[in-house]
Amino acid sequence: MSDRIAGAIFLALAVWCWIAAGEYAVDFSDPAGPALFPRMVALPLGLLSLFLIIRPDPDPGWIRWPQVAGQIATIAVLFVYPALLEPAGFPLATMLATVVLAKILGASWLQAVLGSIVVSFGLFILFDWGFGLPLPIGSIFG
Amino acid sequence: METVGFLLNGFQEALTPLNIFLALVGCFIGTIIGALPGIGPVNGVAILIPLAFTLQLPAGSALILMSCVYYGCMYGGRISSIMLNIPGDEPAMMTCLDGYPMAKSGKAPEALAISGIASFVGGATSTVGLMLFAPILVQFAIHFGPAEYFSLYVLAFVTIGGVTGSNPAKTLLAATIGLMLGTVGLDPQSGVARFTFGDIHLYDGFQPIVAIVGLFAISEVLVLLETHHSERTGALPVNRAFARWADIKGTFGTMIRGSGVGFIAGVLPGAGASLGSFLAYTIERRISDEGNTFGTGNPKGVAAPEAGNNAAAGGALVPMLALGVPGSGTTAVLLALLISLNITPGPLLFQDQPQLVWGLIASLFMANVFLLLLNLPLVGVFTRMLSIPLWALMPFVVMISFVGVYSISHSTFDLVVMAAFGIFGFILRKLDIALVPVVLGLLLGSAMEANMRRALAISAGDPWIFVSSSISIGLYVATALFLVAAIYMAVSNRPLIDKPNEDEKGLNAD
Known part of the structure; x- marks a missing residue:
């Protein structure tokens, strides 16, 4: 089908x-x-x-519980992040997105928050300072 | 002997401090990407391309960096196959069969050493092959006019349909979807906006790199969310790879055979490294399986697929560089890099920019030596990385995809396009429609169209120009033969009446 x-x-x-x-x-x-x-x-x-x-092939299994919830949440992150990036700035938007993704993949809150700080500031420092590619900083850190 | 002269010039180009540094970095990152399950070579190279692009490296250096990542992935894939029985990437699947049994019986250092050396033999052989065969192909292709190029593209799309994927109709469908996506935007010849719905963002068409990162990297994350196992068993610590000379000597013939088979599989359009390792393993099992030891930890079963996939990686570069028609998914991504750097691969590249081509070939030789060194004494570093948890790895992959794409154009619209391609790629994978032809269509569509229109302009609209030369006719005959073979194979594999077998065809079809 x-x-x-x-x-x-x-x-x-x-x-x-x-x-x-x-x-x-x-x-x-x-x-x-x-x-x-x-x-x-x-x-x-x-x-x-x-x-x-x-001549259709047999149907694939489209939905697998409970993983589908994580997939929907990930897709939401994928579309919310671009909208958030410029108003909120790269570090904050990335931190939020990373926390959500890490939680979906089964991290504890502490792991998720620590991981998100490493990823967001790590990438920001690497790209903005290291490679000289300007990323939006946002009003909180600006 | 002019090849030697070219190669020496190439080494002059490759041995600049910047290029040596980039080759080392590329080999290191590539091995990590290959070793980590969940990021394959296509994804890894796709994610890194925006970086290479935005660092504003010279074209030759960018190509060296990415090709070393590509070679590195092929070396790295075997590590998790052997240690965890999970292929680090698709081509390393066959290495699980004998590598993991070897590791379980305490022979992990031997398995890592033999597969590392096999990777080196495969990689070095295929780089020699690239050096010898690409110029021959160039000599041949220099006589190609627009009509011949058009028939070459037709051949490439059809062979991809025949070789990859279980259902050739779906693979061909994928190619036409890609070609259609490639026509979106302003038509370069007439300036007419096609399929843009009047949206100014779409006037430039879909950026191939944005589409590729979405199709491969983002869809992979969605697939992984569905299939991941919550607990990964950690790998036993192995600090170095070590094997006695006698063990290695016994597999030497295997490595040479695997390299030959892999190289040929790599040169064929659309086949790539997975087919190379598969064929190398199957053929080796047929030749030298004494007493049914293949699959139970035979060192030859580790050497053959590793030599095969590394040789195929080099082989796939031959048609990409000489004709501009990539032989695998990852070389398609490399082609996207070249196109964004305003370099058109093909015979003219060898004439106009020999320093770029030969610099690349020389650095691939260098990369093989670096990789052998990285993968024998330092293999412990990479095995330890296998215990990085998924919750740390996957968000990082998503974020680096976002940063990479954003840093190309500074447009959040591109991020939305990337996400949309990610979902599209996920749906296609669910439907068992291959992604590589989509990317090839998107990448090659404009060149295919340009050649078609140029041919028709030369003949003033007479379509007979497409079959006016013996080269074109030969290519169309080859296309027809491939098509017939693909259809025959598809029909003979499948009963005409569809049986309900939903249960067999589970989620892990790809």
Whole structure:
């Protein structure tokens, strides 16, 4: 079933790409134009997606309890971190993210906090001071 | 004998203090990355590429650093295979079979020493092979026009489909997904924005490095969260690797055979080190398994796969440097590094920048010597690192990915793209769709398209140009043969009626 859903999504993508590429026609001397290559790719993409729909593999196990909770929390960290990085600054944002990730992986609070201090300040010192790559410091430490 | 002259020039380039230092650092970091289960060579090199890029090293030095990391990973992978029975990276899987039984029966120092020497033999042989074969391939490829290059890319994508992954349809699908992702952004020839939804962030397309770090490193973290075992058994302390000369002498033929097999497997596009070690082990077992001792701690079963995977690592550099078509996942990542440094691999690279190519080859020889030294007397340092807990390692990997990507463009948008590619990569891996073809498509798509359009411009739109030369026709015939073989193998392995076997195909399919 998973393969069928994925196949349907990729098939829709291929069809959309084929149609969207149609608007890219430019009348320069370039005989291929910007539309030909995407269409040449969309064709096998669509056919292979069809194959996936017709002959799917058995479903993988998508969710495994209780690990899925850790995965969702990690994904949340992955998206919250970029939003937090510039307003909060690198050391604070990194510390928070590292504490959460370490807790997900079964560290104790003491381990998580100590580890996060090492990782955040270690990387900050290494990159900002050592390599001279400016990282946002944030208002707390600034 | 002009090769010798080139090589001497190469050593002049490689023996600068900076390059020696970078080679040493690369070997050291590479061995650690290889040894630690959970960060394989692709992930390790992918994470480090943004660093090499932002340190603003000269192109040659950056390439030396990353290639030494790559070679180092191949040496390091065996350590946790032998000590923990967990492969440090995928190519080291075969080394578990005989390495761990050896360690259990108290022969860990011998296993580490023999596999270390086998790695050296494999690495050195393949670097010689790279030195001899890459220029020959260049002589051949210099006659390639745009139409021939286009057919070469077609061949590369199809062979990858045939060689990697259990389901060729899915691997080919992965390549087309990558090619499609590669067309996002402004079309370089006409300036038309393609598939950008009008979002200005997407006008430059997807940065290959950002996509690679996401696809490999971040998805690996998500996979690890699912499969990790809460308690890892610690490795017994081993302070040095040691074997008697007689033990080593007995495996010497094995090492040479493994190196040859591995090198060939490495040169084939898309196969890479995992296939090299697998073939080397299987062939060696067939040749010299006296009394069924393979799998129970036969030193030859340690020597063969290690020689094989290290030789494949060097072999995979041949098509990457000579043709710009990488032979494995990690060389694809190295190609991404070269492209971001504005270097186009291929025959012209050997002509225009011989100091870069030969400097790299010379430093690979150097790296092999460094790695042998690091891995025999200092192996204790690396075995001790195996006890780093996951809760300390994984957040560090995630954070260094974030810093690396952020330091390229200083854009948080790229971090979101990286995270999105991480989830995408995780889903693809669950569906058993290989990631390497996606990356290759993304990387090579624009060159493939440019060659196609150049060919059509030369012929004024006549498509017959694609089959107008014997080289192109030969490459298409090879492509067709590969395709037929792949389909035949896929069909004969699988019954036409799908049987429900969900239980067998568990989570650890990849």
